[in-house]
Amino acid sequence: MTTTIREDFAEILKLVRPSARVLDVGCGEGELLELLTREKGVDGQGLEISPEGVAACLGRGLAVVQGDGDRDLDHFPTQAFDYAILSKTLQQMREPKHVLSELLRIAGQAVVSVPNFGHWKVRWALLSRGRMPETGALPEPWYSTPNIHLCTLRDFVSLCDALDLRIDACASLAEGRSARPIDPRQPLENWRAETALFLLSRKAEPQPAAAARGGLFE
């Protein structure tokens, strides 16, 4: 465990209620889940694609399922968690809209962070050089980036609207700086935010599953 906490982790730590049930999609080696378990006493579950990540999580005593956020979210029953976390990977999913919708089927609230393609550095790179941008939040060249579904802050907000999701909180994240609460609908933020972290919920509350009884998967 490193002594400095990633800025998005610090923000997520603030958002999550103590003792909550948390699903971390793409949990890597389990740093965030371990932090949430230690600091907030959460009941955590990870989903991770890499065998190394899964082995590391198991060694940390975390419950982790090897799987793919694009394919395997249907493993989890409706409203089995209080929070589903997807950190900086929605843009790598084959079907981001479906994934977002799944997160809010599984959990009461989703914590999702996305790099903002509307950030001024990105716009400037395109405008001045006519090249695909390579920035701190988007460091890879176009041909090797895992990011296949990039969006701007405005795009993401309109997807939330289309899915009838409520934005409960939003913060702008930048490396090495503390998070700044923002109104994602403010046009200026679409220029300023490098990465945005959202706390989302459904406007129409789904019926919570009765403590995940059987009959969920017939």
Added chain:
Amino acid sequence: MTAQVPITAGIETGGGAWRFPADRPLPLDSGATLCPLEIAYKTYGTLNATRSNAILVCHALTGDQHLASAHPITGKPGWWDLYVGPGRPLDPERHFIICTNVVGGCMGTTGPASLDPATGEAYGLKFPVITIGDMVRAQAMLIEALGIPTLFAVVGGSMGGMQALQWAADYPEKLFSVVCIGAAARHSAQNIAFHEVGRQAIMADPNWCGGAYLKGGVRPEKGLAVARMAAHITYLSEAALQRKFGRELQRDGLSWGFDADFQVESYLRHQGASFVDRFDANSYLYITRALDYFDLAAQHGGVLAEAFVKARNVKFCVLSFSSDWLYPTIESRDIVRALNGAGCRASFAEIQTDKGHDAFFLEEPLLQQTLSGFMAAQAQARGLA
């Protein structure tokens, strides 16, 4: 880790055959009872003062209690020697490890070769049909007799994994954690089909004598060997067979006959021939039947998640092998899905290997690492040093 280091030679700390008194029969799922019941077992390590470090390891179809002890008939090292021993995932310096021969087996636990008290002769086909649930019920009787209130873990691969799942369904209050490796929550049509081939091979052997071969002093060795050969193919992957044997010949040139020309033929014949020395044909019939009858969801109204709803406090680790086509990864994923559905905290990993179903017994660093990580983390959660 080098293969087959005989460091486990002296780690056995106890065991024997536990004979239950006549007033403690084993009730069976079929409605019959088994009496008297004798359970052969081995132990490794010592039970701690709080009796909280006991691990039950459940063996596979043709395994037995010789988990990490030399086999009395073959002289070979214990079947899970690579995973049980000092510094290994199951460590007798920290754990009290118990392995029992299953009911219906032939290494000391009551099975079809045992004497039927009603006739004074071997049971043969008079032995009642048993299930995975019956095996687990017998194990639970032994665990209780040994004075162990709760098990730190039940660990098993293949049929052992099925027993581990059955433990979670039947005795969740007596469990802290479950490790299920290369198994399934039910036997598929393909699994049943392969077993039927094996059973028919045994029953087609004239020496089987309708199951009463012990009376005549013969044994259906040919049939049992063929059953083993067919089953053995299902334990390996195509890639592993190719890597090991390819089309390599035993001698220079073909025999232009039906000798074992190919190395793979010779290997299978050896597997079949050596198996009959240590296994009873009727036990093979009964245990394969128990596997075929296994369907944990069917025992719970057709919903697998229902099997685990009382096991929400049990920590699960489900592992599969990428090249296992006998119990493929999808079967393990179905288990994990049901565990999630039941609200249990479960971990799942697919171990990448080309060694097929048998990877469970072999040197597999990722299995080693994953199992060690899970056991260490659970030991910490259980408060074991």
